[in-house]
Amino acid sequence: MAVTDITLDRAYLAAIWLETLFYGMNIVLFSSCLYVLIARRRTPRVNRYLVGIAVLMFCFSTCHVFLGFYRLIMGFIVLRNQPGGPAAFFSDVSIPANVAKVGLHTVNSIVGDSVVVWRCFLVWGRSWKMCLIPMLLVCASAICGFGQTVYFARGQKYHSAFAPALVRWNGSLFSLSLATNMVVTILVALRAWHMLRLSGGAAGFRYFKILIIIIESGMIYSVALICEVTLYFLGLNSFYIVYDPIGQLTGIVPTMIIILAGLELTSNDVQSRFSRTQQLSLSAPRFRPGNTTTTDGSTAADDARSIPLDTMQFASVDSTFSKRKSAPGLAVDKFDDPELGETKTVLITPLDERTAE
Template sequence: MIKPLPLDEAGIISTVLEGMLYGFSLLMFMATMYTLIAGRKYGQINFPMVVVACLLLVSSTIHIASDVKRLYSGLVRFRDTYPGGPPAWFANGSDPSFVFKNAIYTFQTALGDGVVIYRCYMVWRSIWIIILPIMMWLAVCTTGVGCVYTLSQPAADSGDIFVRRTGQWITSFYATTLACNLYATALLSYRLWTIDRNVHGSRVGRGLTKPVLTIVLDAGALYSITLIAALSCFVSKSNGQYVVLDMVTPII
């Protein structure tokens, strides 16, 4: 029988992995800013994407800072004073620091899903094609707010986020953001593929559509696999979901 992962150990592992991915995301952010700004005139800069990229970095920075603070609080500050020790402290789902980091994650998820939908609109140029993704996005926002609100309400079972009171909201949130991301990425990828197929016989050189399509598919697959892992861990009531959850933020 596999021994359950203690929550204090999960906190250490998740923060270390999040820090490694955060460092990589910093490099990706600098590359993104260079691509969006370097060599372009003021009127040529895609400011919405610049703002979104900055918001994603800021939210990811706040999230990892919150995790480092939680690690210090659980393992040092309240180690000998909190009833049950560090594992019990990390298990407290209604702690303000845990609620705050989940609010940041919810905001970042909604922002990231919104970007994918925006890209769909830009390549399809049709509001009708994104009606269903927008409805999914609204479901993501609703379930995300439900998760944060439920966690913020102290209860006798606050030490177990897998109970029905919180579990139904969290499961719904994972499922809706996964569905939204998969559907929007599929729409985007299909449009890029059809564009590449239509110009294949007339273009000179390699073209840019296929490399962009590859990037879109790789990014969508990475995010989707991470969400599936988080959802699977949560449904199976594994503390590994805490590890995967903290990894999602820099991945977005």
């Protein structure tokens, strides 16, 4: 069955509309990220590295959407009467604005993938072994991305991104980026699920755990890359509808990860808080209204449910009358009871008080 496709100019128009929508989300997330890292930080100093990464990705995303609008105006307004119309304009991949856009997309993808790999590094207890393959994939993606940019700049004779000479570079870049995110997604998701599973929790917390795993592992970005790679190798213009918004997702997903880290809501933070709570509950004595705490940490009510009545120990009479020793007009005396073989304590009322009665 033949796959129905749309024209290039319509695909680009839909792509820029979606990218603008995602850019609005990016603005909100970027503002929230700065607020969390600066105004609401939980450390004495501002984490300059995270702030710098967030600002860098937002600047690249802003330039990307700006170049998209520039191409939109040039294709549909300024050069609309040129031979071939807007479709011919958008098919020319060697236009400087398009080359710059591709370069920015590559850099933003590398930074975003690096943040996801960094998250994987932290989730796995700062283990370089678990992140070795993703790091190599990121380096390979960078090589293919910059090589793609060079070929686009020299591609005056290519009037399509699906030209055979460009498919090698584009296909390699998209495949490596997808492989990077899939590997990291699986590694982070497995580790995060294992750590959050230790926290237990009610049904409401389970949904929160799923949300953390989706964001922390970059699963949203991986799904978008799957759609991008599929549409590209099918040779459909619908590929552009996914390709341009991904330029914003490369900044949105890492920014969400940074916000989670700043709010201490990552899987590491949840699990560590749960561990501290368990340690405190085990080490601290438990006090309940109306109950006494035994030496092993259990309450008297707990013991009453588990220990037979004939083996329970009761407080001696001495402890009952010890509080009344200092009461005025009262005296305490002790004597041995030969029948019971124990010492008994009695309360003696002074003679003058008995006389008064």
